[in-house]
Amino acid sequence: MQHLTFQGSGISDRDCRCLRGVNHSNSDPVARLASRYMVGITKTGSGKTLSYLLPALMPIDEQSRLRRGDGPIALILAPTRELAQQIKQVTDDFGRAIKIKNICLFGGSAKRRSSYLVLDEADQMLALKSNGSTFTTTAHAAYRTSDSDFSESESSRAQIDRHKLSKLRLTALTLVSTIAQTVEKKVMFGYWHALFPDESRTPATVSLLNCVLKDPSPKCRIAAIQAISFMVYKSKPFLIQAESGKKASVSFTPFSVALGNMITEMYEMITQALADESDYSVLTQILKCLTVFIQATPFHRLKRGIVTKFVRFVRILTRHKDPTIKVGALMVMGFLISVSEMTPEIADIVGIPKTEITNKSSETRKKNTTEALSVQFDDEEEELMQSDEELESAVQTPDAPEGEASSSSGPKMSWLLQIALENLGVTINQYKVATPSVVMPVRMECLQVLSAMASHYSLLADHLLLVAAALKNSFNDAIPEIKLYAGRVLDLIGHAINTSLLVKVTIDPDELNTSVDFWVTMLPIVTEQIQDIQQNASLRGICCDALGNLGVHVFEKLPRDRQIVLVSLLTGCTFDEDSGVSSAAVRALSVYILFPSLRDNICYIENTIEAILRIMKDPNVAARVKASWSLGNITDALVLNSSDPSVEKVSDAMMKAILEAAIVAAGDNDKVRCNSVRTVGNMLRMLKVEHFSQSVWLELCQKSVEKLVQNILSSNNVKVKWNACYAIGNVMRNDLMFSEGSRIDWQKQIFPAICQIVINSNNFKVRINASAALSVINVRSHYGIYFVTVWSSLLKALEQSDNLVDYNEYKHRDNLQEQLCLSLSHFLRLASKEDLPAMAGELLPLFDAVQQNWDRVVNRILPEKSAKLMEAHVKLQESARNPEVKSAVQMILKCFRNEGQGLYGF
Template identity: 40%
Template sequence: MAAFSDNSEIFSNLSSKIINLFLRRTEGNQDIISKTLDDLNSLNYRYPIITNPTEAILLVNQCCSFIPTDDGILVQKYSQLLWNLVRHQNLLIEGKTLTLAIQWCLSGLQTRDKNVILDVLQALDTILRSNINKQIIPVGHVVRELCKFLQSRSEKCTLEITLLVLQCLEACTTISDDQKAGSDLHRPLELCSETFLNHLTKKATDSNDLVTNKILQTCLVGLQNVVLQHPGYLLTELGTILGVIKTFMLLGIKNVDYIIPQKLMPSALSIPEIPSLTREKKGGKLTKQKKHRVSGTQKKGKPNACEHDTTSGGYVPATTLLDYNSDSGVGDKSTSFTPYSVVLGRMITELHRSLSLTLHEMSIPVLTQALKCYAALVQATPYHRMSSKLMTKVIRNVKPFLYHKDASVQVTALIALGCVLSSEPVLPETTEAMLKSESSKCKQKNDDSLVVDDVDDCASFNDSFEYADFEEPDNAEEDESHGNLGIPWLLKRCLTNLGVEIEETDSSKGAAPVKLESLQILSVMSTKYFEKFILPHLSLIVKALDGALMDSYIDLKLHAGRTVDFIGQAMSKYLSNEDKVIEVPVTQCVHFWKTLLNKSLVDLFQYEENPVLRAVACDCLGSIGPHIFEQLPRDKQILCVTLLFSCTRDGENSVKGAAVRALAICVTYPSLREDTGFVLDTAEAIYRTLKDEHLSVREKASWSLGNLSGALVLSSKESKEAIEEISSEMILKLLKACISGASDNDKVKMNCVRGIGNLLQLVTEEMLKNDPFPDTVEKAFGVLVKCCTTGSNMKVRWNSCYALKNAMQNMHLYKKSYFTNKNWQVPVFNALNELVVSFKNFKVRINAALALSSPKCREHYDNFYYSVWTALLKAMENSGNIEDFNEYKHRDNLVEQICLSLGHLTTFLQVEDLLQLQSTLQLYEDSLKTHMSKVTERLVPEKSTQLSEAVYALNQLEKRKELDENGRQVLERFKIVFQPDI
């Protein structure tokens, strides 16, 4: 700091000295001024020096006023000082001083010394660029003077001078908004464009020369600025500009010759000829060909022509065509059209090849950017549609950089491999390449190089790096057999970065960014490769996570907590899959959670100053899963529940919401679901947070209420005694909370309607005898009808339809004696009938059809039995009318559900219904037969129970004695519909 203050003081003293010299104007001062300028230029301007900008502006003003432009020595030294002040000290020159400085620079170009001209142009370029968006500059005057300078010295200008002049012109083409509004700059822009085009349309020059390429780049950037600022110029010079683009877009590509840009003209498109269609003859008859004579004049023009050749009706051409047709199907014929998908595939493959070549570079910034590009390319590439082994090449090219000496390269390599693991769908070659255990083939020997012993497993930096075919070596089978028994190499590297010593040589820990990205890799692995990568090595992974959770670095704790959450969810999903054979003992999974619950995970709840950590800790407890939770020691179970309940009263919204969500997950566990005290405490916590003023908390509370109500329904089906312990007051309170939440934000509404449907299933006949319940139930149905028929959020609508389906399964709700409004079914059935027939969203129509099949007996349909029949038949007829093509994927599911709902209605069919439905069936019979036949063939037996019951009901109805002849005919048509094989 002392050095900086000294430099500032020196600059101030020298500035005052030179200003005083200018004011006195005595003879002999020129040498002193030159010496003072040298002293000023010797200061280190890369650090802040100017403490008084006004003093520096005064220095610039005085120098521009008194330094003559014909004194080459002083001009050169002052130009360097001006460049330092503006470029490194960010000195803002404004007003008259700006105009004076620009005019001084333009006057300084009159000198003959090339070195002086270079310094003057450099200073001018810096002034123009630093003021382009801050102060209006005389663009027109600058452009005219620079163009005049180029024209007068075109033969004497070196490439360096030409480059600087063009850079100044390019700086003039970037104009501030003030100038666009206030002055007519079209002519200066056109002058700049003409200069740029003159240099771009010259004869071919050395494209390997750096200065030449910079000149071309500057001209192209300037031309782009002109087009953006002056659109009218593009209309007049479009052909010339397109010609320039056509030439320079291919410049530098190998084996592509340079073509001087030429003005492109609109091409006159020719009208394509319509091929003549040869009329095919039937019956094997051939039209007799007439042999046209060739005139004698033509015969004489043919050397060695004979009478037979000229009168044979074109024998040689005819036989030639026959020869071609005889071989027309042999081999691949070249076509004039290449499918876009093929072109795109070749482009992607070429991008992979080019990026792998870029990995030859030793520059750290280049490697970092190349690996980032690799990551982006992997995310955008559909590898399942590309040639095989392309993903393997990516993995082997990136793998060596996990051991690079630079942490940033390691991080980007991990990012690229994380994108590989996230690629959809999962490819067998990805799993195969990742499962190979780590050997000594890719190790970091020292800080300067990577040792790569085998090109098959690790891409090297020599020629085989790019062009290696990655064939398996001779000992591939041996490596594979041993590799599958060990830890995957990527997992091992991540654990090593996190400080887990797997082998004696694994003692190095990664830098903080490397550790963070290693945790990201573990999270990605758990989502798609849990069974093969994570599960067999839980004991090592829990060591890494336990250490990361106890690390002092907050971000590392946060990422470790999220990784625990991901692994917990994957573990719970794996153990819940009844179809899979559990290969790893559950005790290992229990040990995983016991280790974390001993200290590291619990400590996250103590961070009062960091609510994000506490929220993540709540998420982790919510991901334990029922299988693990049931086997945890009792003290650990109590610990988890206690921590979550305490967090529901936290002052931070994120913690409160995460805790309530975790409790709603825990309430689905069998042991906790049977604990009435826990269920009631959870219900109270959810009810309390549902009234929170923050939307994010209410959203999670509403989701939790839906989960809680679902758990209560499940308990009621398993044991009626369990649900009887839940007071009717609590159910009424939760139902009212859901009704209130249904008028909230859509994110809250979609969960509250789900809760209404579940809670209405719990309403018993005893509850309906109490006064508040009937009115609340009617309000609940009214809310569901309103939500399914209004609003633009489709999820709210189909959740409402599904909630109606759940509610209509409760037989107690159909007893009208308990309701003041005797026909609550009227709005419900009318709304569902309307939705299933014509609503644009097919998922809403599917749930509406599902709801129409939920009543369990004929009496529950009341007077709507026939209208439901008609609505479902119309819905099937309209299933082909699709306004939005995105709904097409749901069409088959809609038809299936309509058929199942019709089958459910058929089970309630009575003799007197046959004649009532005769006309309706006749109207839609053909469509019903077609769709029912397809659905019957497509559905598996487990899903076609309703159709089988419909057939059984029709057979039983046929045995009824009161069935007359007309009724039997209608019944026979019903049987043909549901049994198309009879």
């Protein structure tokens, strides 16, 4: 742009000289574009401030000398203290030459003196498991208390005194926060009774929450809220003990009940603070404190009504005009529906059906995956497809009249889901067209709420097309972070849809149609994101993960050409330069391999295996973790196919490559090993007679066994040990390992290792898997000389099951004792008459402990599992007829029976 001088612009020569004195010889860009209304954006120091000062300063310079009492001549209003000070500085520089005086007036206190800690994004910051580095701001804060901060002309002495007291309270509250961060949590918890109210609270009770309610200074209220947040966060392990008493006890109040009363009173006061607070910054901190408190509260042990009271106000704040408060309110609701133990009260508030609460368990994890995926589809059944136009019209169809989430004829929508969708630009109400929130954090928090709702699929099930519209808007957003969050939400919702279909014995056609429509809507935009190589690699990887959750029911309903497109797209992504994208793609392909239409496609299987083996060598650990999981999933499918003679098997060369890669990976990172040992077990289970005649396979078998034993005994990772025990159980399901594989004498390594784990492992879930692995053999001769040794180990494990090293294992104790008793009954059924005397000898020193735990299991075991115990009893009664072992059998029968209810309680 051409540089123009101030000459000829109407500015006097004297003013031009003054401008040159402050380094402005030529007119600046803002001055050249000056008009009545304008927006000027230029770099710092380019003359923006001076441009709008000149029209005021020039007439002042041209006026005659003022007399006392005249003025002020010009008034400049600025929105912030910092801008006002900047204007004063520029006026000083220019006005010094023409002898113009100015004064800067502002209120409040200086930013440098407002040094209080702000707790921001509690959900993300506290989830990082910080060891204290996050909370070090207050360690360096200094507070001035000198009288020089105020002059007598600015405020009266009473105001100065109030200011000093406010500073004193702020310093004291900051000190409490610092102590809460540095003092050990169990020591700090001992002072809760002095800092928080209980059921005897009165308006005069001294507590931190009283500061939140009554302190006149917003800074002090914020400091009090932050101190509460720190203390609650560090006290999570103790607050889990809280409960509400079912009836009042006059003589004695348990600690858990007293703690529950304290938590109830704290929620009462926080709710009151939500209702009364008018300062936006304080209100924001109250909401963030509430998110921390929700995570630490055992709502399922407390009386009903706590949540209802504060949600009444939070619900209003979700539509607040201030975006920061709106984000805080949505964050509170997101954490509330993510609690580990859902209560009927929370479900009623949000709209979760009660049936989902009762069914919410690990049912889906326990369900046999291969059974769930062995879904047979009629080839002649019409494929469920809708045109894009139909889907678009369905998305735009309103669900409810104005002011309501749904119409009387349509499904009811949760108020929280409605708010989230409206903020993401989905029109719910035909009388009110929704537009996406202009504030990025609001849109991001709404996506977080949707991801939390995915764990309660019934909230979304009837509104999947509206959710799809919201996700499409988010994928089209210009901000990359929004797209990334949308990809994560799609991944979670896809998993929820798949799980919902898998756990049902009979599939609802309407639910299946809606699920297919959802994916038909999303597939084009997801495919577009994956194919765009300029797109963020993390987003492309998440989209591949989402396709992995497509599910067998939806996949089989897609047209064949759409299936081929998906497989081709993911196969191409396995060659992507970014390891995150390639590993996500092979993971999705390994899931598809269990689908009926692809399970017997040997070309697809071998191509997928080759891609996995290539990525197993990637230097990125995260990529190797996904690849190792994928290889385990592939071998699960191969084991399933091995029992079907009509399915073509993979070549020996491919099997050898898989086993070699798994052996190498079994010595890798713990997260890689936990999947690789599963692959090793699957491969040894599939070995045939011809493999044992080749030295190369015998060598691989020996290495495989050594790796399994090494991971059982040497690894400190519980998941590695757990999977290694499972893998050994798979190995022993192959009868050829006991006949043809005897040349490598693998039993002398496996049995002592697994017996050691079943007795001594600190983790009860590992012991459960070890006990199950010891009972998979169905032929007595396969145990060989280790039969009595294994029997003795199981008895010792049952006797040791009451010794808890870690209290967290208590919840697994009953399952462990049940599995040990089932394994013992398995040995009683297989025992020969030669074994019984030795078995009785091993039982004798442990008789009392074993009998006690056996009786406990017999009284609570499910009927479908008790048949194995009955079979063992019948076998022992038959053996008792033999006089040679009668005394040994009688002692065993005396131990393994229920004296109180007859044999086994039947």
